[in-house]
Amino acid sequence: xxSSDMDYLTIALPKGKVFGKSVEMLGKIGYxxxxxxxxxxxxxxxxxxxxxxxxxxxTADLPTYVEYGAADIGIIxxxxxxxxxxxxxxxxxxxxxxxRIMVAVPEALKQEKLSDYAHMRVATKYPQVAERFxxxxxxxxxxxxxxxxxELAPMVGLAEIIVDIVETGSTLRANNLVExxxxxxxxxxxxxxxxxxxMKFDRINKLTEQLKALLxxxx
Numbered sequence: 001x002x003s004s005d006m007d008y009l010t011i012a013l014p015k016g017k018v019f020g021k022s023v024e025m026l027g028k029i030g031y032x033x034x035x036x037x038x039x040x041x042x043x044x045x046x047x048x049x050x051x052x053x054x055x056x057x058x059t060a061d062l063p064t065y066v067e068y069g070a071a072d073i074g075i076i077x078x079x080x081x082x083x084x085x086x087x088x089x090x091x092x093x094x095x096x097x098x099x100r101i102m103v104a105v106p107e108a109l110k111q112e113k114l115s116d117y118a119h120m121r122v123a124t125k126y127p128q129v130a131e132r133f134x135x136x137x138x139x140x141x142x143x144x145x146x147x148x149x150x151e152l153a154p155m156v157g158l159a160e161i162i163v164d165i166v167e168t169g170s171t172l173r174a175n176n177l178v179e180x181x182x183x184x185x186x187x188x189x190x191x192x193x194x195x196x197x198x199m200k201f202d203r204i205n206k207l208t209e210q211l212k213a214l215l216x217x218x219x
Contacts, residue, residue, distance in 0.1 A: 008051045009203050012066055012074035014059040018188050021096045022075040029210040063088060063191065072196035073204060078186035079165050083126045089197050091208050092190040095215055099165045101129060103181040104172055106154045114181055115139060117161055123153030124163035133163070133183050151175040 011031065013022050019038045026032065033047040033054055045054045057065055059076065063086040066074045073091075079101055081090065103114075111117060114137060121142045124130045134141045144159050151171060153159040165186065166172060172179065190211065192204055 006199065008046075008053045009073070009200060009207070010053040010055065010071045012055050012057055012062050012071035014062045014074075014076055015056060016059050018059070018075060018077060018097050019056070022094075022188065025094065025096075025211065025214065028214055029207070031207065060084075066191055066193050069193045069195055071193065072200055073190060073192045073207070075188055075190055078184070078189050079126065079129070081189060081191070082129050082184060082186070085128065087194065089192040089194060090189050091192050091197075091204075092211055094188040094190060094211065097186075097188045099167050099186045101126060101163065101165050101183040101186055102179045103133075103183065104162050104164065104177040104179050105160065107176050107178050109154075109160055110178055110180065117141075117180075120161050121159040122161045122163055123150055123159035125150060126163055126165075129183065130163040133181075151177060 011026070013019055015038055023036055030050070031052055033045045033052060035042065036045050036054055038056060040056065043055065046052070055065065055071055059080060062074050062076045063080060063084045065071045066088050067086040075094065077097055077099070079099065082101070105117065118139045119141065121144055122130050122134070123144045123146050125145070125147055127143045127145045130143055144153070146153060150162045150164040153162055154177065155175065162177070163183065169179065190208060197204055
């Protein structure tokens with residue numbers, strides 16, 4: 001970390017659903033920059049007066065930027081943290097972007113007990129999360145990594161089961177899938193690089209406490 005880096009607090013924000021609310025929350029406590037939009041052509045957006053840098057990354061990449069210190073802190077969904085298991089500090093549950101990681105099957109395959117699905121194929125974008133969950137249940141499964149349209153897998157015979165993240169469950173119902181187990185509730189989290197947390201403790205702690213106060217005031 002150079003002396004120039006020490007002058008700035010670098011905040012990573014993910015493209016997608018979490019971005020807008022993250023910018024809104026940070027703005028309410030004074031962490032803003034001109035042209036801080038998801039579609040900005042700039043790779044780094046800086047507020048020189050307040051010595052704040054923002055970088056906008058793909059959701060899956062954000063924990064890596066924080067882990068390796070390219071960003072001091074970041075905001076990311078708990079589901080991504082659970083899958084990646086990056087070496088970062090999780091500082092605060094920001095309470096928004098509420099989703100659930102769950103297990104679902106076609107209605108026609110619904111069984112009485114979760115253990116009845118042992119040895120079946122599981123399609124998911126969260127293979128590490130899924131494997132840990134089924135292992136904790138003493139179940140051996142075959143895992144197939146997909147990046148999108150997880151609901152399609154049972155429809156075309158690729159897998160019997162899916163592990164996916166849902167908000168309302170409407171997509172499951174539209175595709176005749178039913179939830180059979182809940183793995184984890186996931187919300188947006190504030191994370192920090194371990195070295196940055198020590199070297200820039202005052203700034204990071206101040207921001208964290210400001211966000212805590214904001215959450216309490218809006219509860």
